[in-house]
Amino acid sequence: MQYHLLGKSNLAVSEIGFGCMSLGSDDAANAGLIHQACDRGINFFDTADLYEYGQNEITVGKALKDRRSSVIIATKVGNQWREDGSGWDWNPRKDYIMAAVEASLQRLQTDYIDLYQLHGGTIDDPIDDTIDAFETLQRHGKIRWYGISSIRPNVIREYVKRSHIVSIMMQYSLLDRRPEETVFPLLQENNIGVLARGTVAKGLLVDKPAAAYLNYTAKEVATAAAAVKEASTSSRHAAQTALRFVLQQPAVTSAVAGIRTPAQLEDALNAVNASALLPEEIKKLQQAVAINTYEQHR
Amino acid sequence: MSSIDNTIRCFLFSYRLRYIVFHLKACCYAKTESGNVIVPGVNDP
Numbered sequence: 001m002q003y004h005l006l007g008k009s010n011l012a013v014s015e016i017g018f019g020c021m022s023l024g025s026d027d028a029a030n031a032g033l034i035h036q037a038c039d040r041g042i043n044f045f046d047t048a049d050l051y052e053y054g055q056n057e058i059t060v061g062k063a064l065k066d067r068r069s070s071v072i073i074a075t076k077v078g079n080q081w082r083e084d085g086s087g088w089d090w091n092p093r094k095d096y097i098m099a100a101v102e103a104s105l106q107r108l109q110t111d112y113i114d115l116y117q118l119h120g121g122t123i124d125d126p127i128d129d130t131i132d133a134f135e136t137l138q139r140h141g142k143i144r145w146y147g148i149s150s151i152r153p154n155v156i157r158e159y160v161k162r163s164h165i166v167s168i169m170m171q172y173s174l175l176d177r178r179p180e181e182t183v184f185p186l187l188q189e190n191n192i193g194v195l196a197r198g199t200v201a202k203g204l205l206v207d208k209p210a211a212a213y214l215n216y217t218a219k220e221v222a223t224a225a226a227a228v229k230e231a232s233t234s235s236r237h238a239a240q241t242a243l244r245f246v247l248q249q250p251a252v253t254s255a256v257a258g259i260r261t262p263a264q265l266e267d268a269l270n271a272v273n274a275s276a277l278l279p280e281e282i283k284k285l286q287q288a289v290a291i292n293t294y295e296q297h298r
Numbered sequence: 299m300s301s302i303d304n305t306i307r308c309f310l311f312s313y314r315l316r317y318i319v320f321h322l323k324a325c326c327y328a329k330t331e332s333g334n335v336i337v338p339g340v341n342d343p
Contacts, residue, residue: 050335079337088335120337150339296342 001041001272004253007166007193009145011072011114015247016268017044017256019197020060021051024260031063033265038067040269046169046195046256048076048119049104050088061108068110074195075104076119076149092118092125097133101142116143117169121155123297131163147195152297153183160190171198172252174205174224174245174285175213178294184251193253196246205242220289227288231281236274243271245285 003012018037023030034045047060057075064071077100080091105111116137118130134146147167148159159165168187172179176198187194200206201221204213210222225238232241246255257268277285 050337079335090338120339122338151342152339155339297339 003043004193006115006145006195006253007147008164008191009115009166009193011145011166013044013072013193013195013254014042015254016042016243016272017046017074017195017254018042018265019256019258020045020047020056022258022260023056023059025052025055025059027059027062030059033259033262034060034063035067036262037259037265037269038071040265041272042269043070044072044074044254044256046074047108048117049100049107050076050079050081050119053081054103054107057104057107061110065109072114073108073110074115074117074147075108075113076117077101077104078119078121090120090122092121092127092130094129094133094136097130098136101137105142112141113143114145115167116146117167118146118148118150121148121150121152121159123152123154123158125155127158127162131159134163147193151178151294153294154297156183157186160186160192165192167193167195167253169195169197169256172196172246172249173199173201174228174242174288175201175216175221175292177286177291178214179251180249180291181293184249188251194249194251196249196252196255197258199246199255199257200239200242206238215292215295216289224285224289227285231277231285233275237267237270239267240271240274241277243268244274244277245282247271248277248282 002015004015006013045060047056049057064073077097078090078092079088080096081088116134137143138146145166147165149169150156151170156168170179201213204211204221205225205228210218210225212218213221228238228241232238243255246252259265259268
């Protein structure tokens with residue numbers, strides 16, 4: 001397993017991260033899977049306060065409490081559960097973030113969060129107020145570093161300009177190369193890490209029947225999946241090829257794979273050991289379908 | 299019914315269909331990316 005510094009931070013994150021969102025409700029099974037991941041070199045675990053209404057943070061916290069110093073815990077904030085229980089509201093205001101962090105710390109059974117991420121964001125948010133919350137929490141030692149989970153270029157640009165974010169979590173795969181146009185160059189220029197999610201495009205690049213995805217038709221998705229299959233070998237399966245495509249993008253620090261089963265963990269880990277894609281193989285994959293770009297929030 | 303009426307009806311129907319498909323797609327997408335919640339900036343369609 002290789003480790004890379006996350007942007008300007010001192011967090012050395014494993015190139016494969018453990019996306020905890022899909023974990024089930026069995027704490028013992030989750031702990032078994034998480035411990036296995038740790039033992040195999042994964043040190044980055046990503047959760048959020050809204051996953052299963054906080055239960056996801058609880059199960060991750062239970063699993064990692066005895067290994068706290070050797071792992072990097074990332075969680076997210078910005079979605080507030082309504083008091084009447086009818087749903088979530090977007091809330092990036094400082095007073096809410098300052099209160100929400102305490103609840104996350106309690107659920108995670110820790111006194112600091114390594115990476116605290118704003119879970120979304122719009123250009124109409126009170127961005128300076130939000131940044132002030134993260135800066136204050138960092139000064140108080142509640143969080144070590146902060147970032148944002150967003151795919152909106154206009155929002156990302158504002159945080160790059162106004163804050164000290166060290167990472168952006170965003171979707172990236174052969175079927176979603178939208179960040180390549182302007183976001184990746186901006187982040188590389190400013191030494192901000194990318195935590196890539198959605199690396200197998202909901203399984204469409206691997207084993208799911210072709211279906212329309214983003215701006216691509218089902219036929220184009222099938223073409224992309226066929227290109228991945230063609231670039232794969234007996235020692236580098238399709239999932240690993242798709243993951244390697246993401247890992248070999250210079251802007252990407254870590255690919256965060258959603259893991260729920262031992263087989264999925266094995267798949268993700270095998271991508272690390274799989275042979276690297278050759279430049280001509282990457283080019284062929286890139287040429288399989290026309291590159292897409294963001295249409296909204298540019 | 300005039301052909302103009304038919305054209306307008308056809309246009310409105312296709313617009314409504316696209317609107318429904320757009321929201322259905324947004325819904326499905328959200329289910330895999332943020333635990334059934336549509337988060338602005340995370341799971342935009």
